[in-house]
Amino acid sequence: MSSGDTPAKAAPKRSRRAFDRDQALATALREFWTHGYETTSVASLTAAMGINPPSMYAAFGDKRQLFDEAVQLYVRTYGAPLPPGPDARSDIAAMLRHIAADYTDPRHPPGCLIITAAANCGPGSQDVKDKLRDMREATKASIAARIRTDVDAGRLPADVDPDGLASFYAVVIQGMNQQACDGAGRESLDRVVDAAMAAWPQPPRASAPA
Known part of the structure; x- marks a missing residue:
């Protein structure tokens, strides 16, 4: 490297965007409620929840586990x-x-x-x-x-x-x-x-x- 060269800056570390798990679950409930279980895709869920698929899997497991939690939320909220x-x-x-x-x-x-x-x-x-x-x-x-x-x-x-x-x-x-x-x-x-x-x-x- 010549004396006039500028040292390359290290790439900034990507920060993991936090999200409100309860709000994400409430959003997933509305998606399942509106479209049904099978026609609600992981892509549509994550788009509505504002997170990426890896974050969804880390927080809720797979789509079926997320649905089970959404059903539990529905029962607590609307089925008392x-x-x-x-x-x-x-x-x-x-x-x-x-x-x-x-x-x-x-x-x-x-x-x-x-x-x-x-x-x-x-x-x-x-x-x-x-x-x-x-x-x-x-x-x-x-x-x-x-x-x-x-x-x-x-x-x-x-x-x-x-x-x-x-x-x-x-x-x-x-x-x-x-x-x-x-x-x-x-x-x-x-x-x-x-x-x-x-x-x-x-x-x-x-x-x-x-």
Whole structure:
């Protein structure tokens, strides 16, 4: 090197840009909620989250692990159980009213992640479909158990089928989800709730005094 040459400067070290993990997870939840599990790519996830794939893998593992965390966040944020009421009818009516409001809330994607996220999954994502189906079945079982309690307590007729009635309301919930995704508003879903609760079995008649 001649005396007039300028020494080459060392290349600056690249700094690893920190990111808010909680915010990134919330963003991933919205992506899965909007587009579903299978059609949400790693590229679209990282673009929305503002990070690169290596950072995503380091923070969350693979796409499936990230989805599992997003589902947990959804359950904590939007799936918290409502306070119990005096009877099954009150509980189910309150749940449906809450759903009508939540599924149409403009602050987040329409409908329910647990219902829609695996709607278009292929055979390669069967485990995701199974996971979400099991969650829906658990909700239906809890509705049936609440109804069964009222049958046993005499608040509903003895011939009421708790499992069949729970399946009916599970179908109503899934229909409300589809209506919300199709653009129905809260008033429309509230009318669905009115019709669904009109199908509730009448309580047994009190026996006339002797």
